[in-house]
Amino acid sequence: MYHPRGCREVATIGRHSDLLEAALARAGDAFAADRVSLGLLRHGVLDFGGAAKPDKPVWRLIGDAVRNLCPVDASFEGRAVLVVPLEVDGSAGGLMVFEREGGSFSTADRLLVDLLASHLALELDNTRLYRKLDMLFRQFMPADVADQLVSDPDQAALGGSIRDVSVLFADLRGFTSFSERSSPEQVVGLLNRYFSAAVPVIINHGGTVTTFIGDALMALFNAPALQPDHVLRAARAGLAMQSELEAVAALEPAGPRFRVGINTGAALVGNIGSNERRTYTAIGDTVNVASRLEGRAEPGEVVIGQATCAALGEVARARPLGALQVKGRAQPVEAFKLDGLHEPRAHRGTQVVQLR
Numbered sequence: 001m002y003h004p005r006g007c008r009e010v011a012t013i014g015r016h017s018d019l020l021e022a023a024l025a026r027a028g029d030a031f032a033a034d035r036v037s038l039g040l041l042r043h044g045v046l047d048f049g050g051a052a053k054p055d056k057p058v059w060r061l062i063g064d065a066v067r068n069l070c071p072v073d074a075s076f077e078g079r080a081v082l083v084v085p086l087e088v089d090g091s092a093g094g095l096m097v098f099e100r101e102g103g104s105f106s107t108a109d110r111l112l113v114d115l116l117a118s119h120l121a122l123e124l125d126n127t128r129l130y131r132k133l134d135m136l137f138r139q140f141m142p143a144d145v146a147d148q149l150v151s152d153p154d155q156a157a158l159g160g161s162i163r164d165v166s167v168l169f170a171d172l173r174g175f176t177s178f179s180e181r182s183s184p185e186q187v188v189g190l191l192n193r194y195f196s197a198a199v200p201v202i203i204n205h206g207g208t209v210t211t212f213i214g215d216a217l218m219a220l221f222n223a224p225a226l227q228p229d230h231v232l233r234a235a236r237a238g239l240a241m242q243s244e245l246e247a248v249a250a251l252e253p254a255g256p257r258f259r260v261g262i263n264t265g266a267a268l269v270g271n272i273g274s275n276e277r278r279t280y281t282a283i284g285d286t287v288n289v290a291s292r293l294e295g296r297a298e299p300g301e302v303v304i305g306q307a308t309c310a311a312l313g314e315v316a317r318a319r320p321l322g323a324l325q326v327k328g329r330a331q332p333v334e335a336f337k338l339d340g341l342h343e344p345r346a347h348r349g350t351q352v353v354q355l356r
Helices: 016-030 056-068 107-138 143-151 175-180 184-204 230-250 285-296 306-315
Strands: 035-042 045-047 072-076 079-088 091-101 159-173 208-213 216-221 257-273 278-283 302-305 316-324 333-341
Touching: 056 072, 056 079, 056 091, 079 107, 091 107, 159 175, 159 184, 159 230, 159 278, 159 285, 175 184, 184 208, 184 216, 184 230, 208 278, 216 230, 216 278, 216 285, 230 257, 230 302, 230 306, 230 333, 257 285, 257 306, 278 285, 285 302, 285 316, 285 333, 302 306, 302 316, 306 316, 306 333
Parallel strands: 257 302
Antiparallel strands: 035 045, 035 091, 072 079, 079 091, 159 216, 159 257, 208 216, 257 278, 302 333, 316 333
C-alpha cells in the first residue's frame, strides 16, 4: 500500500469494499477498454481493496495528485496514465487511476473522468457526514434508534405526538454540598465517572437519553422506537444503574449518590424548540411526576409511580411508600420503592408472562 504524505483520514460509513466495487463498476462501464483502479484513504493508507495496485512508475503521479489535489497525467512505455484525486472536505479522500495502452486521453475522456470523480467525492463526503451523525446518535440512544434517525432524517423535524412512555430521571443526592467543597476539575471528573457508568446501562436496556441537566439525566423508553415492554425495560435499567454505580460510589465514600425515579403514562413526545436549535424530549404530567419521584428517592433507591407498578404487576418486588405530596401538584402521588424484579418466565415453551 502507498502512504502519501500530508493526507488526512476520511472516515466513511459502511464498508469501503462496497463503495469501491460500486464505483469501479460505473467507471468500468465508461472506460471498458482501460485499466481503472480506485483507492480510498484510510488512516493515511491508500486502500485499493482486493484490486491490483498500480505499479511503481505510477506512484509518483499518485503522490503529486494527492498533495496538489489536481489531476496528473504522463506516459510510460506506450501507455497513458491519468490520476484524478477525490477531494473531500479540503483533502484527498482517495483517487482514481486510469491506464490506457497505446493511446491517450481526449478532452471528452477527461471531462467524463472529472464527472465520475466529482460524483464519487460527493458520495465519500456524504458517507463521512452520516458516519459522524451515526456516532453522535449512538452516544445517546440504542443502535436501532440511531439507525432509524440516520436513514430517515425527517424524524428530526419539529413537532410531536402523544404516546405512552416510561420516563426515568436520575440525579446525585448531595451533589450541591460536594460541589461546594470540591474544585471544578473534581466536580467534572465525578460527573463523568457517574454518567460514563449510567448512560451505557440505559442504552443497553433500550432507553434514549434525552437530557443532561447538571448532575441529572432524563431517559425515555418507548420513544422514539416503539417498545411494547418499555415499562420492564425502564425498571431493569433503573435497578441495573444502581448496581453498576456502586463501584463508582466506592471511589467517593463521602461523595453524592444516585437516586432514580420512574413513571409511566401519556406524554407529548417529539422535537421541541426552533428551526435553529431543538431537542428531542417528552412533556407532560407523566414527566413531571417522574422527576418528583426521583426527588423523593433516597440515595441508591429506585422509586416508581403507581402506573409503573401496576404495569409491572407481579413482576415487581415493590414496597408502597404511600401517597406523597409532591411540589407543583395538587393531588398526591402513590409511590413505591422498587427492590427488584421477578423476571418473566417462559411457560410451555412458547408463552411468556406479559406486562399488564
